[in-house]
Amino acid sequence: MAAGVVLGVVLVAVMAARLPQAMPSVERSALQIDSVQRGTMVRVVSAPGTLVPERVRLVSALTAGRVERLPLRPGAAVIAGAELLDLSNADVQLEALEAGRQLTVAEAALVTLETTLATQRLTQQVTLAAAAAAESDARRQASLLTSLGQQQLASANDVAVASERSTEQAARLAAEQGRLRVMDGAMARQIALQKSEVERAKSIAEFQMARVSSMRVTAQEAGVVQTLPLELGQWVVPGQVLATVAQPGRLKAVLRVQENQARDIVAGQPVSIDTRNGIAKGHVLRVDPSVLNGTVIVEVTLDGALPRGARPDLSVDGTIEIERLASVLHVGRPAYGQGESTVGLFKLDPDGAHASRVQTKLGRASATTIEIAHGLNAGDRVILSDMSQWDNVNRVKLK
Numbered sequence: 001m002a003a004g005v006v007l008g009v010v011l012v013a014v015m016a017a018r019l020p021q022a023m024p025s026v027e028r029s030a031l032q033i034d035s036v037q038r039g040t041m042v043r044v045v046s047a048p049g050t051l052v053p054e055r056v057r058l059v060s061a062l063t064a065g066r067v068e069r070l071p072l073r074p075g076a077a078v079i080a081g082a083e084l085l086d087l088s089n090a091d092v093q094l095e096a097l098e099a100g101r102q103l104t105v106a107e108a109a110l111v112t113l114e115t116t117l118a119t120q121r122l123t124q125q126v127t128l129a130a131a132a133a134a135e136s137d138a139r140r141q142a143s144l145l146t147s148l149g150q151q152q153l154a155s156a157n158d159v160a161v162a163s164e165r166s167t168e169q170a171a172r173l174a175a176e177q178g179r180l181r182v183m184d185g186a187m188a189r190q191i192a193l194q195k196s197e198v199e200r201a202k203s204i205a206e207f208q209m210a211r212v213s214s215m216r217v218t219a220q221e222a223g224v225v226q227t228l229p230l231e232l233g234q235w236v237v238p239g240q241v242l243a244t245v246a247q248p249g250r251l252k253a254v255l256r257v258q259e260n261q262a263r264d265i266v267a268g269q270p271v272s273i274d275t276r277n278g279i280a281k282g283h284v285l286r287v288d289p290s291v292l293n294g295t296v297i298v299e300v301t302l303d304g305a306l307p308r309g310a311r312p313d314l315s316v317d318g319t320i321e322i323e324r325l326a327s328v329l330h331v332g333r334p335a336y337g338q339g340e341s342t343v344g345l346f347k348l349d350p351d352g353a354h355a356s357r358v359q360t361k362l363g364r365a366s367a368t369t370i371e372i373a374h375g376l377n378a379g380d381r382v383i384l385s386d387m388s389q390w391d392n393v394n395r396v397k398l399k
Contacts, residue, residue, distance in 0.1 A: 023354075024390060028398040032385045033348065034332035038378040041330040043322040045265065046367040047298070049255035051275070051314045053246030054301070057221060061242055062214035065089040067234045074228050077248070078219045084243050085230065087215035096208035099201070106201040110194045117187040124180050131176040135169035142166035223247045226312065251310060253282065253300040255318040260338075262287065262296035264322045271300045274317040278307025284320065325364065329372035335386040339365030346383040346396060347376065355383055357394040 065087030072084055142162040149159040219225075223245040230242060253273045257265065265287050273280040280302050288297035300318060337343035341362050346355035360382075363371030376382065390396055 023395060023397050024393055025397045025399045026355075026387075026390070030385070031383050031398070032332070032335075033381055034384050036329055036331045036372055036376045036378055036380045036382065038327060038329050041325040041328050041366065041369055041371060043264075043325065043364060043366040044368075045257060045261045045320045045322060047255040047257040047261075047295075047318050047320070049253050049273075049298075049300075049316055049318050051251045051310060051312055051316055052254050053226065053312050054250040054252045055247040056226065057219075057223065057245045057247075058241050059084060059217060059219070059243040059245060061087070061217075061236045061238055061240045063087075063089060063092055063211045064235070064237050065092070065215050067230050067232055067236065070228070070230065070232060072225055072228065074225050076225045077223075078225060078245065079222045080219060082219045084217045084219055084225070084228065087217065087236065089215060092208070092211050092215065096205070096212045099205040099208040103198070103201040103205045106194070106198045110191070110198050113190060113194050117183075117190065121180070121183055121187065124176070124183055128173075128176040128180055131169070131173045135166070135173040138162070138166040138169035217242055219245050221245065221247070246312060251306060251312065252285065252302060253280075253316055253318055255298040255300060255320070256295040257298050257320075259291045259294055259296055262298070265296075265298060265320055270321045272319045272321075273300065273302065274319070275307045275310050275314060276316075277309045280304070280306055280310070319367070322366070325371065328363070329376065329378060330369045331372060331376070331382060332384050333365065333368055333370045334382075334384045336388060337362055337370075339363065339370060344391075345376070346387055346390075348381040348383070348398075353398055355396050355398060358382075 066089065067085060068088045069086035072078065072082075078084070142159075142165065145159045145162040149156060226244040226246045228243045230236070236242065253271070255271075265284060267284050267286060269284045271282045271284060273282060281304060282300045282302040284298060285301040286299040288299075290296075298318075298320070300320075334343070334345060337345075339362055343360055343362060344357045345360045347358045348355050358375055360375035361373040363373040365371070387396075
């Protein structure tokens with residue numbers, strides 16, 4: 001009897017295992033169903049982003065200082081030369097005064113040098129004139145004595161003395177002329193060096209005055225003040241960004257594309273930017289070569305007028321057209337499965353009340369559609385919703 005009971009239990013277990021599993025039911029209204037179509041498939045990539053100014057001018061501090069006045073706030077329209085803020089720094093003003101004093105000293109030294117050299121030259125000219133007069137007198141005396149000596153009216157010694165004196169005076173005249181030439185050359189070099197000192201001191205003074213002037217910070221070009229992150233009394237350092245001024249009306253879109261979708265994006269591709277108040281057309285301007293937090297930055301230049309309400313930092317959605325595929329099988333993109341992969345999709349049976357799993361080879365993917373490479377035919381209806389909870393069954397019933 002015990003053996004019979006055990007045998008009966010085993011038979012019941014085997015028969016239960018061989019019974020077909022109950023077919024699960026799925027609510028039809030909760031499913032997304034689409035039909036496979038053959039035709040042109042447009043591959044697009046969708047990504048969120050923001051509008052940013054196309055041209056932004058950073059206004060940086062040239063010198064350190066304390067913020068004394070803030071006449072404008074972000075959002076104000078400015079023209080070129082408009083005052084943005086005032087800084088103060090007593091040390092900079094003292095350095096400017098000292099540079100001015102050094103310039104005055106250098107200019108005074110130049111005047112003194114020119115006067116001294118001019119006086120020395122005049123003195124040398126007087127000396128040269130005296131030497132020329134002495135040389136002429138000695139030459140006449142030598143000529144006269146030479147003539148008298150030929151007539152036996154002057155001794156040979158007197159003739160020789162006069163000749164030597166004439167030679168000496170000629171040599172002295174040549175030396176004085178050479179001294180004048182050397183003096184003229186030295187004067188030119190000395191004056192040039194002193195003038196260069198004056199120019200250097202002038203450049204330093206102008207630089208220091210420019211530092212003083214830079215404490216009155218102005219806009220370099222017309223635009224709209226985007227940021228002015230300062231408070232009265234705040235100390236700023238050289239190189240610190242004081243404000244940003246954007247050119248009004250010139251905006252571009254910066255999209256953040258998922259890194260696995262950015263591989264086919266290149267410059268020049270058409271883009272549609274949805275501002276929630278209209279669609280703006282544009283094209284890809286630049287694709288960032290690096291990945292940041294799993295996304296790739298894509299800059300889009302906008303063509304034509306922007307929809308009303310478009311302004312910097314406005315959140316937008318961009319759709320980038322990658323390519324157009326002619327005469328291909330495609331269907332709406334399922335909730336699971338990536339491009340160039342094989343997945344099991346539930347295809348509706350002809351009765352429309354059941355769906356069976358079909359292994360499908362997917363091709364190139366778009367934001368909302370995907371190419372069917374193998375497994376389905378045109379006209380087939382498939383379930384796009386997530387069916388991962390039915391991975392252990394191959395057929396479901398729709399109710």
